[in-house]
Amino acid sequence: MMNNSIPKVKTAYVLLVNVDDRQTAMLRMAFKMYNSVNYQLIQPADNVQPELILVDGDTADGETVWQKVKTKYPDAIVVFFGRNSPSFTAPYLMKPIRFDTLFQHLRNLQQGNGVWLADNKVGAQQEAVNEKIVDNTTQQDHNAADHLQQAVTVVRFQTKGTLLGMVQKLAKQTEDTAILFENKPVLIVFPSVEKVLLAVESDALQQLCMQTDVEWQTKAVPASAPTAQLHDKAKLTLQACIWQLSIWTARGRLIDPITPDTVIKLKAWPNMTRMAYLPESMRLSAFLVRTPVALNTLYKLLPVSLEDVLNYIAATYSIGSLIIEQPLTHSAAQQEKEMVLTRKAPQPATKSAAGAHTAEHNESDENKPKGLLARLMGRLRGN
Template identity: 20%
Template sequence: MNTEQALKINIPGSNNTLVTIVKAFVRQRYNLVEDDQADICIIDLDAYKANSLLDEIRKQHPVRPIIGLSLNEVAHDNIVFLKKPFRPDDLTQVLDQVSLKINQPKVIVADKIVGSIHRAATAVIEKSADKNRHVAHHGVTNRSDSVHYNPAEFLQGALINAYCQSIDTGITHRMEAWWNPIIIFPKIKKVWVDADDKNLQAFCRLPLKTFARYQAHDRDVANEVKIQPEPMLNTDDCPGSLQSMDAFLWKVAWWNAGGQLPLGIEHDQLIQLKYWPNITRYLCPDHVVQMCAILYQRPVSPLQVSEVLNIEHKEVYGFISAAHALGLINSIEDQPMKSSRLSESTKPVAKRHNVGLLRRILSRINRR
């Protein structure tokens, strides 16, 4: 959307936190401007001297629409009320309602077009995924390259870059990649995004450039991923629940993989788990415990894991991609396996009463 068409918002007073939240929530739909250029005012009615500020706005701009935010129901004439806490969609909906009253139809039409394109793209993706519904829940799809994907082309790559910037500085960061903003809180190792897993999984099925071009005709603009510090944001500013940074990256990588291996890992290459992932808190479909046991015990290839467990290799590849994104995979370079079968020396040992839990799991797997 052109900035010339976007409605202009002013937030009077010195509420930097509210300014930051509005920026994150409305993104490209509206512009924040100085008082004399604004079409709409947003005021925090719970702020200090809010009533005095409201009187001043009405004197200087008697016909300008005002959106009032408050924790409690308030009665003010000619004010559109929005109860706190509010979600991005709540604020956007109120802004759309107000904008209808001030003769800016192009903005509303353009925004509806973008929303329609977004919904159409998601529908196309989900329709394609229906053909593989038995495995789509875990991100397995029918891409043309059945072996590898490039994490840098997906949300996974951008998310890792945002994590690095946020952790290095210790400052809250916001990432935008033509989707809902992702807020990263490095000090508590949490992430906030205004989307459920269904919407996140749909977004993860396409490379970022492909998804962006559903919404932007300009190829240069479509390539942009914005990562910027937001030092004024805190967890109280983000409605809804937070997620662990590791758990969020784990499922993003699993869904981005689409049943493929990340570039740099071959299907016949020896790899090993450095340590067990926290499978009690991560997205974990069937056979995760068995895969962890085999990959932690000794170096094996992805194909060997698939053969021992008698499962689709794509399920193994998805698990390896998620573990690799968290740095849990140790690659044994230049040692591909000549045979897809485990040798006698690598097969799990028989069960004995004094054998540990891990070996008992492996023994049971081997007997299947």
């Protein structure tokens, strides 16, 4: 039996004519993230009747192209899309695109509003016609959002000198190695089996992640140690450990070498079933696995707290799932960059529930240092 309680999402077929690749990519990205109406881009060869057609009018033959398209598709709403208004009466969508009002514009155009009148000769009248594109309620909401826009300073960090950086370094080696802090073992990395054995509680580990520019001590696991038994005691995967350490190290900061303008993409969807919980990770993964995007654009498009976005970027980049598609040249000493947000100021960042899903989940009480492990810890300390 059909479930009639499932809401049906309307599909609107959109045809782009004369629109350049950059604008097309921006519109396609926006359409993918909009759920109220399924805006679907089509091609003339698809043999599908478009409901909405955007014709770029900024080219030399823009107005002529609009006239031809209107003749070819008399039943469609053919929109003149440009920085300057047309010399004739037509539905008009002004450039540049603003994602916060784009869909209200499209909705109004589909309802027959937003029409530019060719006989307007006074600038004030023209401005009044432009204001018709957005209804009064939406305009008030938009004005309120403008007051909430703010300049946000994004602080960047480097992994060198951090516990995260040391674990990443040891993960690329072949020898089983322990990391010590103040002559006390913190954890042991087993690269051959891609596992980590914790020697401290998760709270202490989280505090150690805040240490920077530390000369971490390392010590190879003694050759006489029963390696197989130690491997069995190590329940935490190397990837899950790096993921968690990344979140604790980032703390709402942007990992170097990524900048707010660097174009990033998710190479592969990370298996988060055994990873520490990260708010909005599913939504961010679904977006980035399909669409390369820079941080400043990603933040404008998704209603996600900046802290969650930056922690996600750090975690996925650290485990190798996030790749840089288009790097930008910046000074290596640059640690901060300001960017002005163009969306409504986010709600207070949701505190990560990582503590409930931390590495200690993977280390049961019976695996705490004792017996064989306690003796090994003593040898690593030099006792």
